[in-house]
Amino acid sequence: MIYTLTANPAIDYNIACDGLAANTVTRTRNAVYTPNGKGLNVSFTLDHYGVDTTILGFFAGFSGEFIVKGAEALGVPVKPVWTDGITRVNVFLNAGPDTEYNMVNAGAAINEANEQEMFELIDSLIAMEPLLIKPNDDELLDIFGIKVSGGDDESVKGAMAELHAKGARNVLLTLGGAGAYFSNGEHIWFANRTFDVKLLSTVCAGDSSLAAFLSVWHDAPERVEDALRLSMATGANVVECPGLGDFAKVDEYKKHIEVRQVC
Numbered sequence: 001m002i003y004t005l006t007a008n009p010a011i012d013y014n015i016a017c018d019g020l021a022a023n024t025v026t027r028t029r030n031a032v033y034t035p036n037g038k039g040l041n042v043s044f045t046l047d048h049y050g051v052d053t054t055i056l057g058f059f060a061g062f063s064g065e066f067i068v069k070g071a072e073a074l075g076v077p078v079k080p081v082w083t084d085g086i087t088r089v090n091v092f093l094n095a096g097p098d099t100e101y102n103m104v105n106a107g108a109a110i111n112e113a114n115e116q117e118m119f120e121l122i123d124s125l126i127a128m129e130p131l132l133i134k135p136n137d138d139e140l141l142d143i144f145g146i147k148v149s150g151g152d153d154e155s156v157k158g159a160m161a162e163l164h165a166k167g168a169r170n171v172l173l174t175l176g177g178a179g180a181y182f183s184n185g186e187h188i189w190f191a192n193r194t195f196d197v198k199l200l201s202t203v204c205a206g207d208s209s210l211a212a213f214l215s216v217w218h219d220a221p222e223r224v225e226d227a228l229r230l231s232m233a234t235g236a237n238v239v240e241c242p243g244l245g246d247f248a249k250v251d252e253y254k255k256h257i258e259v260r261q262v263c
Helices: 038-048 061-073 112-121 137-144 153-165 205-217 224-238 250-254
Strands: 002-006 010-016 029-036 053-059 078-082 089-094 100-103 171-174 180-183 188-193 257-261
Touching (some): 002 038, 029 061, 038 061, 038 205, 053 112, 078 112, 137 153, 180 224, 205 224, 224 250
Parallel strands (some): 002 053, 053 078
Antiparallel strands (some): 010 029, 171 180, 180 188, 188 257
């Protein structure tokens, strides 16, 4: 069983239009409402790949109930901590090819009693030497001050060495459309797709990529290349969909993911 924690879940409201202009009525289409949040997306993807998972998180109001009921309807159990207020609703607008507007709202307040209730659900917290971290290139720069670029193996080698020195035992570094690197402290692999995708929304791609990777690698750490192929194929499929989509193209996309060992 893999438990995930989402401290600030949301309903994602995905819509599309043919362009956006001020001071005029914009007609939208293809409205999709989905439960979302880092841990939720990981759990939903793990469940899709047959891994037992349970969601932990803070939820509030009618929108929190929508998320919990939606997750349970998908077959993923939830252990909620209920708070006052309203769980946030985020808006993601696709306004044409390669044009995406992300409007992300603040979440409901969490007080000390809510925190204590959550702590009681969690047996222990790993503060050092996490099993696996998955930063993207922006997070790597913001959190650690490390800059890397896709295809620059030397910069990635230095970044991985620094992250391992800080205590991370394994690192999955995602670079969006530029591919992904994985390091176990001894070897580094690089994976990328050899095909183009029709970008609709990047919102859930990183979370689903992580979960897909975990679904293979967690119980079979020697299958790094298989895990990376599934991870990259899943992320590519998800960016073409509002929310997570249905993973319908993953098996086909896996055939077109190249993996090589960097060192």
